[in-house]
Amino acid sequence: MSKRLFCDAQIHLQKAFLAERERIESEVLKNNPNANITQLYDEFDSSSFGLSKNDLIELEMAVQEELLYPNGQILKQVQEARKAGVKIAFLSDMYLPSSLIKKTLEKYGFYKDGDILAISCEWNASKHEGSLFDKILDFTKSTPKQWEHCGDNPWADYEMPRQKGFNAQLYKNGDFSSDEMEWLRESTYSASKLAVEHFCGICRAVRLNLPNGIEYTLAVDFVASIYVPYVYQVLQESHKRGFKRLYFIGRDGRIFLKIAEQFQSRFPDIELRYIKFSRKAIYPCSFYNADEKELEWFFRYSKNQKLSNALSYLGIEWDEMSAIWQQSFSEDMVLNNANIPKVIKVFAQNDSALLRQRSSQKRNVFLKYLRQEGVLDQVKKAFVDLGWIGTTRVCINKILKKEGQNPFYVFYFGVTSGYMVGGEKDDAFIFLRQGLVCSELAITLLEHYASMNEDGSVLSYEQNDELVFPIEAEAMFSGNQLIRINEIAVEKISQLYARLNFSEEENYNVFLCCGFRKMNSVEKAPSLQEYEMISKLQSEDFGVKSRIAKKYSAKDILALLVWGVPSQPYWNAGAQIKTFGKSSRFFAKIFKITSSSTLSAKLRYWWDQKKRR
Incomplete structure (x- = not known):
């Protein structure tokens, strides 16, 4: 009610009204538990806010009617009783x-x-x-x-x-989930306490209308609590900046579009579209010179990949490369800091003409795709993506600038330390504010769980008559029931979220208290049910698939005993459960004790000295 009565610039009046309304309700019902709404407002000094009693009663009735939400489980129980x-x-x-x-x-x-x-x-x-x-x-x-x-x-x-x-x-199923209870506790001293409480109520209401199961609980308390505030701020910011069209970049952007569609009535001036980009489709289009400078940029971001895999991202098959290239390297060679300079030099001297020709062909088709999708229209527009280092944005904006077009603006959920700033006018809005970062596990979960959909990754673009079509790889998650579960959850929560008219500050604080907190808890202290579901998921990078939850190797266990961390990046909490089962917490304590010992300190010092020699 307070937000309907006073604008966000009158936050002091919102808070004063809320405090007085809560105080009066408590006092009236304490003295007369059976009081009605008229008796309640008889005690409320509405004139101090410049309002009339009847107007307040009418407004509360309207707000209550709008926000009351059914419990699907109870409805089913009522229907069964009625049938009997x-x-x-x-x-x-x-x-x-x-x-x-x-x-x-x-x-x-x-x-x-x-x-x-x-x-x-x-x-x-x-x-x-x-x-x-x-x-x-x-x-x-x-x-x-x-x-x-x-x-x-x-x-x-x-x-x-x-x-x-x-x-x-x-009836016990109506309780808040453990995450929602934690959010409520943590919001006690938050400036946006009421907004967090409203969001927890939304989450509970939606959960109670979905089947029981960890997949539904995570869809609400993990996926929606992260993505709904992000998309809502994208729309708020787009409205402020005057963007008339938003392109949601596939594949990760599919679920963002689903959310944005639920807010369409709040932002009717913004057109929503879906467009299909991928690194594999864009990289081959971006080489104008194929010289060492351009190649260095590409291979630097292909480190730790097999050379043949990296080459496929240039749209070139191994057998197309020169004889000197094939004599110099093997397909299975893993790119690293030591061999990348030689790879770049041999490529530039012997195969740059092939790449320039291939890039020109693919770029012409790609530009036709952009024109077909309205990207080159004179409409103020922006793109919406998940984020991380921004290679796709940098590649496309490089092409646009070379072709005399304006670079596009992009919204990212988050970026990593390797984020590419880009050139002049190559700008981006980053939802995760300075100091907040996503761990490797969070990135994997967002890409391969929260954003999963039926689309395959775009391999290239092909023209058929006048139309250009994205050619897609086989969909990694085709038929996975989690896709629809996540979509249902975010759609329902977005519909209710849109009614609350949160300010930017309230929206971001909801994310911090709920979504960001949940990301961290899944990484560091997942429940057994969460682990069991997440451990079944796969990730993919440069065409290589792997399980999210992996067992520790003997080398990892040795590193844990001495350094307290495994020898390579892991989802630590998941790896502990997968390796040690019910004893995972016991071993976590053991590793903490041993890595803090004097012996481990001496071993670490010895190892550091050995590496320096």
Whole structure:
């Protein structure tokens, strides 16, 4: 209500109104538990805010009607009882009128003609005190044993009806998840406490309308808590900057588009489109000279890959390369700092003409694709992507500048330390603010779990008559049920999120308190259920697939004993569970103790001295 009454520039009035409204409700209901909304606002000094009592009552009724959300599990229970011919009565300790409650129950399919609706403020009796149960018995001329009561309040819905002789069932699935409970605790001293509370309520409401299961819980508490605030800020920022069209870059951008579509009514002036880019399709288009400078840029970002894999990202097969090239290197050679200079030199001296020709051909088709998709239109536009180092952006903007076009602006969720700034006017908005970084595991989970979709990676572009089509590899996640689960969760949460009109500060604080916190907890302290689900996922880089959760090698265990970290990057928490099972926490403590010992310090010193020789 406070946000409907006062704009974000009047935050002091929002907070003052909220505090006074909460104080009055607490005092009125303490003195009269069965008070109604009119009695509540009789005690509220609306004139101090320049408002009328009737206007406030009308506004609260409208807001309550808009934000009340059904519990799908309870609806199913009601429908089953109705099908069995059971008489149904709805009891509520509530100051709102039965007309509003009935309207809401009817809208979502709970209430039917012939049902009973008993509201404490109208029956002058409450569940909490037990008097509402007595009145229901009198009204229906029935006995307690003829009824079964179900609710989520341990006292009013379980202990009290049992004392009155009713059969009672305590509904426990309506609780906040462990993550949502943590977010609520951590928001206590946040400037955006109310926004976090609202978001937790949204998450709970959506979860209760989805099947039980870790995949649904993670879709809500992990995927949505990270991606919904990101996309919402993209739209807020785009509106401020005057962007009229947003391109969501495939594949990672597919789920961002799903979210943005739910906010379309809030940002009707922004057109939403989906476009298919990939490193493998863009890299071959970006070589104008194929000299050592251009090649150095490419091979620097191909380090630790097999040479044949890196070559495929230039759109060239091994057999097409010169005889000198094939004599100098093997297909399986792994690129590193020592051999990359020679690779660049041999390539520039013997095969640059091949790359220039191939790049020119592919670039012409790619430019036709950009023109076809409206990228070269004179419309103020931006692109939306997941992020990391920005190679695709830099490549495309290089091409656009060479062709006399303006570079495009891009929104990134996050970047890594290797982020490429680019040249003049090559600008980007980064959602993860300075100092916040994504770990290797977080990047992997976002790319290969949160953003998974049915699209294959774009290999190249081909022209057929007047149309240009992206040619895609086989979809890595085709048929995976997690795709639809994630989409359903983010769509439902976005629909409710759009009603709340969060400011930029509130939106970002929701992300920090909820999404960013969840990213860290999955990395460092996943539940067993989370581990079991995530450990089944695969990641892919330069065409090489691998499991996200891997076992420690003997070398890793030795490194853990001495250094406290494995010999190569791992999802540590997952690797511990996969390697040691139920004893993982015990071994984690052992590694912490041994790596802190004097012996380990001496071994580390000896190793450092040996490497310097």
